[in-house]
Amino acid sequence: MAKKKLKDLKVNFNTSWEYAPAPESKDHVKINDRYDLFINGKFTAPQSGKYFDTINPATEKKIAEIADASAEDVNMAVVAARKAYDNVWSKLPAKERGKYIYRIARIIQERAREFAVIESMDGGKPIRESRDVDVPLAAAHFFYYAGWADKLDYAAPGKKVRPLGVAGQIIPWNFPLLMAAWKIAPAIAAGNTVVLKPAETTSLTALKLAEVIRDSGLPDGVVNIVTGAGVTGAAIVNHPDINKIAFTGSTEVGKIIQRSIAGTNKKYTLELGGKAANIIFEDAAIDQAVEGIVNGIFFNQGHVCCAGSRLFVQESIAETVIRKLKDRMETLIVGDPLDKNTDIGAINSKDQLNKIKQYIKIGMNEGGTCYQSSCAIPTKGYFHRPTLFTNVSQSSRVVQEEIFGPVLAVQTFRTVEEVIEKANNIPYGLSGGVWTDKGSKIFKVTSQLRAGVVWANTYNKFDPTSPFGGYKESGVGREGGLHGVMPYVKIEN
Amino acid sequence: MDTAKTQTKKEAIMNGSGENGHASGKKQSRIDVLKTYKIYIDGKFPRTESGRYYILKAADGRQLGNICQSSRKDFREAVVAARKAQPGWSAKTAYNKGQILYRIAEVLEGRKSQFIDELMQQGIDNVAATEEVNLSIDRLVHYAGWSDKFIQVFSSVNPVESSHFNFSIPEPTGVVSVIGSEKTGLIGLISVIAPAIVGGNTVVVLASESKPLCAISLAEVLQTSDVPAGVVNLLTGNAKELNGHFSSHMDVNAIAYCNADEEQLKTIQINAANNVKRVLDYSKHDWMNAESQSPYFIMDFQEIKTTWHPIGQ
Structure with a gap:
């Protein structure tokens, strides 16, 4: 009997200990009523004139409206990325490329709290996580890959690496800013230019990142951000002038992408579902x-x-x-x-x-x-x-x-x-x-x-130096670390 | 290579295959024993379960053999064998795998003349055939040496910010299917099989339809080189018929395509999405080129695994 009682003993949390509300202030956060597409270094209205609402999932209230990019808008972004690749980014000395990326990392750190608050408002994640995980890791990712820009000769022993060209990147809604960092940082460090689409429910921090990128002085067109849903994503995947697709999302959509780009020369990395x-x-x-x-x-x-x-x-x-x-x-x-x-x-x-x-x-x-x-x-x-x-x-x-x-x-x-x-x-x-x-x-x-x-003896730890990615139907390729450079380069003799 | 000997053998084969009783000599010429060419699944040499065959002819029209036209079922059986063999093969030490690859090279060296002879029967001249066989042997030695080195070159210890020990190492992708090079009889096979298996994968390979002889002889070399049953499975047949099966099978983790047919490649890429297979497009590689060997071919069939552990009390 005594034993059973001991086993049934447990801490009673139902006491008078209650947590007083401790809300993070959002007064310092600037959110526009409306966000346009970030193409060729400028915020540009969508050609269709269409916008969709982004809402706060905790309140169901509208936060802002976001441009809905059509295939024409995506094409403009790809043209800008190609021009930036040919004329500017591929010609810039590698160490200068790196310095731009360091700037981006620093500006994110400076505006970290703002990013954290917006991330929690737009996506619903606890401020403790956006503040302590998402945003610092995003900055760290840019900082890590900035340093790779002029060290690519050490990435592939015995070989040379070259950039691929224009990368089309599609990211999910679970870690909006962090996923943008995972995609953009290694791509531009390796000398590629980018067209990135955030998930339609969580576009805000990607658009805030566009402001950071603009403020960093990064040459126009090196990073373009187009917002929208599946149609916008498909326009990226199917665009003939994109050299590489990087996708994070469901296995179902990953398979559609793998099929869509069959018969093209597009390289791809897929970071898909899991059931660990x-x-x-x-x-x-x-x-x-x-x-x-x-x-x-x-x-x-x-x-x-x-x-x-x-x-x-x-x-x-x-x-x-x-x-x-x-x-x-x-x-x-x-x-x-x-x-x-x-x-x-x-x-x-x-x-x-x-x-x-x-x-x-x-x-x-x-x-x-x-x-x-x-x-x-x-x-x-x-x-x-x-x-x-x-x-x-x-x-x-x-x-x-x-x-x-x-x-x-x-x-x-x-x-x-x-x-x-x-x-x-x-x-x-x-x-x-x-x-x-x-x-x-x-x-x-x-x-x-x-x-x-x-x-x-631990779980859910992440670091920019640590490669991440799946076996089997969880995807192809790695993001993070030295191994995360390889999907953005071709290896030559 | 002794050219004269090759010539003699070639004549002998010609004699055996038709012009019986070549009457010039006093001695009655010997009737050659012709070989029945089989496929290689799970360390055994069956004919195709389908009973189908195609006739392989030399450039001069002589009939070289009734070659197995492997079926989907043969392929599926080969995948079962490859899957069964994979964990055990992968678990062998790097030193052991290196020695086995080196052993393949040794045995191949000992049977060099046979391979040159077979290549010549399939229309390659002596010089080119000799070069291809030599290069194949050397390529095996090259990859044998990588066995206990590529993991060192492509691993990393990652200096994470938190208090954890974190490292990343390559591991085999698993079962690999290969639509082999149509153009070459031996070097194309060796150039894909060696890097795949040295990395701990098991393979199912479709040999060149027009030059299948060396594939079957290679199977005999593999079987006598301590390569465990099921690690390499070799089929002969038609790529157009089989590529759909090679690429859609749900228990195959990666597929390599070595030919120039863009339609076939596209089919493979579409089917591969069924289970997110890795697709290696080797259509543009000239395997006779010395640059067509490197540890990056091993890495084509590797996955990177990252392991974390806290550092603390």
Whole structure:
């Protein structure tokens, strides 16, 4: 009896300890009512005259209107990029290229808080994350690749590298500024020029970045930013004068792109979906592992392609881990993205929220047991409680498919071999996690996981020097680090 | 290479293939034993399951053999074998893989005359055939040496800002299908197979339709060089018929295309998207060129894996 009581003991968080609101100020942030396309160094109205609204997913209120670029606008951007490549950027000494990129990094740092606030307003992510992760990493990315510009002779031993020309880049809505940095920095450092399209729900920080780029004095046309939805993206992918496509987004769209550019000479990198296994062994530091699980799946509302969305717990500790995990989930604060206490912000869009809800239904219909924290969520805006599923199997759709939300599927295992088999038995291969205090076990698992990034006793860490990208259907090519230079160059003798 | 010997063999083959009882000598000429050319799947030498064949003819119209016209099913069986062999092959030490590649070179060197002879039967002159075989052997030695070096050259330890040890290493992409070079009988095969397998991949290769003889003989070399069953699988047949299957199979991770047909390449690129296969377009490579070997060909069939671990107490 005494034992059972001890086991049932848990911290009671339901006390008078409450967090007073701690909202980040948005007074200093300048947002225009309307944003045009950034083509050839100037903000240019779309030829169609069409604009679409960008809304704050936490309030459902319109923030600004954004130009909807047509194929003609994309063509203008490509023409500007080609001209800048031929006449200016490919002729500039490499060290001067680098210096422009350093300037961009510095200006982002100077305006960091503004970027963080806008990122949270436009995309719904907690200000703590945009302030401490997205924006500093974006600046660091420019800083890192700036230095590569005049060191490319060291990138490919025994060979020379040359730029490819004009790169068309399409980025997702989960890390809007950071993804823009991941794409633009290595491309222009290697001597290419760029036409970039942000996701339609999160264009604002890319357009703010356009201001930074203009203010940095970067030659006109080296970076062009066109906004819009799928039609704009397709115009980039299919433009005959683009030499390289870099895409981050869903595997479904990645495959469409791979098919679309068949028969052309376009090079491509694809950074696609994932369904990472986060594996907890019985000899792991359990409390740290629980923090890692929470960070793995609830970071950025689970809108992370490398999210640890499949939890594998060794059978002997499953009960303890799940109990601790549920307790920890109870403490997560879901709410105003601009509040510094918020752990989980707003789901990026209504569509995405509906998709997540749909998957919850699917999981329950398949016989899964659904658990959600009991926290209050705002009545206005798109919010979703942290959720986990137990009693799921390898074939469950919530185990096999990428949900891209705060939904964790929990499975158990007995042996190392079993968990490796289960972890790899999926079309994706972007990332994975392993938690154990035994070093030899770490290397056994990390070396056998078919995934491009593996975190051992940690999760969801990113760095500009660290290559990122997937195996199998999670994509082709790497971004970040030395390996992230290679997709933007051709290797010559 | 002993030219005279080649000539003699060539004549012998001609004798065997038709003009029986060449009457000039006193001795009755010997009837040659002709070879049945097979395919190579999982370390075994079956004929195609389909029973189909095509007749290979020399430039002068002589019939050289009934070559297997491999089917989709042969390909699928070869992929099963390649998938089964891949983890074990990949897990072999770099030193061991290097020695096995070197062993292929040794065995090939010992059977050089046979390969030159086969190339000549398929219309290559003696000088060019000798050069191609020599280059093939040297290329194997080149890649054998990369086995325990390319990982060093293309790995990195990444100085991340947080307190973590972080490193990136290449790992094999997995199972690779290859539509081999139509133009060359041997060097085209070696130039793609060697970098793919030295990096821990397993391969299913379609040989040149017009020059298939060396592929089958190469399979015999591989089988006697400690290359485990299933690591290299060699099929003969028609590229136009098979490229759709080679590129659409969901358990193939990468495909290399070595010919100039743009329509075939486009088909491959479209099908590859089914499972985001890596597509290597080798249509423009002249494999006889000394520049057509480098560790970058190994890297074409590698994935970079990055591993993080905290540094702390």
